[in-house]
Amino acid sequence: MSGDVPKARPQLARPLTALKISEADLVRQAPLRANDPLPLVLQATSEVSLSSWLHSQRDRLMSALTEHGGLLFRGFDVDSPDKFAAAARALTPDLLGYLERAAARTEVAPSVFTSTELAADQVIPPHHKMSYSHNSPLRMVSL
Numbered sequence: 609m610s611g612d613v614p615k616a617r618p619q620l621a622r623p624l625t626a627l628k629i630s631e632a633d634l635v636r637q638a639p640l641r642a643n644d645p646l647p648l649v650l651q652a653t654s655e656v657s658l659s660s661w662l663h664s665q666r667d668r669l670m671s672a673l674t675e676h677g678g679l680l681f682r683g684f685d686v687d688s689p690d691k692f693a694a695a696a697r698a699l700t701p702d703l704l705g706y707l708e709r710a711a712a713r714t715e716v717a718p719s720v721f722t723s724t725e726l727a728a729d730q731v732i733p734p735h736h737k738m739s740y741s742h743n744s745p746l747r748m749v750s751l
Contacts, residue, residue: 645677646677651683657684658684658694658695659691660698662698692720703720
């Protein structure tokens, strides 16, 4: 083994450079249906934190929300009420509590509630979310 000569590393034609991918490139966007702007679908193209991405893209997304009337997020890892709350707060920092309650709901994280908890045979008439409230929301975030 004393006669072994270490092999030289091959020389690269050019030095390696870091690949720069913007936060916006991590998510593909397109309307759900052709010729219908509502909603704009935002699909994760790789593993990305929804709350972090929303923080970095908030201004652009608020403009898109105004333009399209709704945003539909797909492919993000939102597997707990806390992750959902973090994502919702990235767009709307001051989430409303469920005051002046009109339906049975359970708070699963601070200011994050289940949908109306009724038996399957019960009917929920068409309504506007919290329209009866003195402090109604400007935006709704659902999962």
